[in-house]
Protein backbone atom coordinates (compact mmCIF):
# COMPACT_ATOMS: atom_id res chain seq x y z
CA UNK A 31 0.00 0.00 0.00
CA UNK A 32 2.70 2.48 1.06
CA UNK A 33 4.80 1.54 -1.96
CA UNK A 34 1.78 2.08 -4.19
CA UNK A 35 1.32 5.63 -2.82
CA UNK A 36 5.03 6.36 -3.28
CA UNK A 37 4.86 5.19 -6.89
CA UNK A 38 1.74 7.30 -7.50
CA UNK A 39 3.43 10.41 -6.01
CA UNK A 40 6.54 9.81 -8.11
CA UNK A 41 4.43 9.38 -11.25
CA UNK A 42 2.56 12.64 -10.60
CA UNK A 43 5.81 14.53 -9.92
CA UNK A 44 7.33 13.11 -13.09
CA UNK A 45 4.28 14.20 -15.10
CA UNK A 46 4.34 17.68 -13.56
CA UNK A 47 8.05 18.04 -14.30
CA UNK A 48 7.70 16.86 -17.88
CA UNK A 49 4.72 19.02 -18.72
CA UNK A 50 5.64 22.18 -16.90
CA UNK A 51 9.34 22.44 -17.57
CA UNK A 52 9.50 24.50 -20.77
CA UNK A 53 7.21 27.19 -22.13
CA UNK A 54 7.95 28.80 -25.49
CA UNK A 55 7.03 32.26 -26.70
CA UNK A 56 7.14 33.95 -30.10
CA UNK A 57 7.63 37.70 -30.30
CA UNK A 58 5.30 38.52 -33.18
CA UNK A 59 6.88 41.96 -33.58
CA UNK A 60 10.15 40.23 -34.52
CA UNK A 61 8.70 37.27 -36.46
CA UNK A 62 9.10 37.63 -40.23
CA UNK A 63 6.92 34.61 -41.04
CA UNK A 64 9.66 32.58 -42.69
CA UNK A 65 8.12 29.29 -41.53
CA UNK A 66 11.40 27.73 -40.39
CA UNK A 67 10.09 26.94 -36.90
CA UNK A 68 6.96 25.28 -38.26
CA UNK A 69 9.07 23.22 -40.67
CA UNK A 70 11.43 22.16 -37.86
CA UNK A 71 8.79 21.45 -35.21
CA UNK A 72 5.20 21.48 -36.53
CA UNK A 73 3.93 19.91 -33.31
CA UNK A 74 4.74 23.15 -31.47
CA UNK A 75 4.75 26.00 -33.99
CA UNK A 76 2.30 27.01 -36.71
CA UNK A 77 2.02 30.03 -38.96
CA UNK A 78 -1.20 32.00 -38.65
CA UNK A 79 -1.58 35.14 -40.76
CA UNK A 80 2.15 34.95 -41.56
CA UNK A 81 3.19 34.95 -37.90
CA UNK A 82 4.31 31.98 -35.84
CA UNK A 83 2.23 30.84 -32.88
CA UNK A 84 2.97 28.33 -30.14
CA UNK A 85 0.41 25.53 -30.20
CA UNK A 86 1.38 23.77 -26.96
CA UNK A 87 1.89 25.45 -23.60
CA UNK A 88 3.81 24.01 -21.87
CA UNK A 89 5.61 21.95 -24.47
CA UNK A 90 5.66 18.21 -23.65
CA UNK A 91 9.06 16.59 -23.23
CA UNK A 92 8.92 14.68 -26.50
CA UNK A 93 8.75 17.92 -28.52
CA UNK A 94 11.14 20.06 -26.47
CA UNK A 95 14.29 19.17 -28.40
CA UNK A 96 12.67 20.09 -31.72
CA UNK A 97 11.30 23.31 -30.28
CA UNK A 98 14.71 24.28 -28.90
CA UNK A 99 16.26 23.62 -32.33
CA UNK A 100 13.57 25.80 -33.90
CA UNK A 101 14.43 28.52 -31.41
CA UNK A 102 18.14 28.26 -32.27
CA UNK A 103 17.39 28.38 -36.01
CA UNK A 104 15.02 31.36 -35.97
CA UNK A 105 16.77 33.98 -38.14
CA UNK A 106 15.52 36.92 -36.06
CA UNK A 107 15.62 35.37 -32.56
CA UNK A 108 11.86 35.75 -32.17
CA UNK A 109 11.50 32.53 -30.16
CA UNK A 110 12.35 32.27 -26.47
CA UNK A 111 11.62 29.85 -23.67
CA UNK A 112 11.47 29.80 -19.87
Ligand code: SF4
Nearest residue numbers: 061062064065067104
Ligand atom coordinates in the same frame (compact mmCIF):
# COMPACT_ATOMS: atom_id res chain seq x y z
FE1 SF4 B 1 8.92 33.66 -37.22
FE2 SF4 B 1 11.31 32.84 -36.39
FE3 SF4 B 1 9.37 31.07 -36.84
FE4 SF4 B 1 10.55 32.34 -38.89
S1 SF4 B 1 11.53 30.89 -37.48
S2 SF4 B 1 8.33 32.00 -38.60
S3 SF4 B 1 10.90 34.34 -37.98
S4 SF4 B 1 9.38 32.68 -35.26
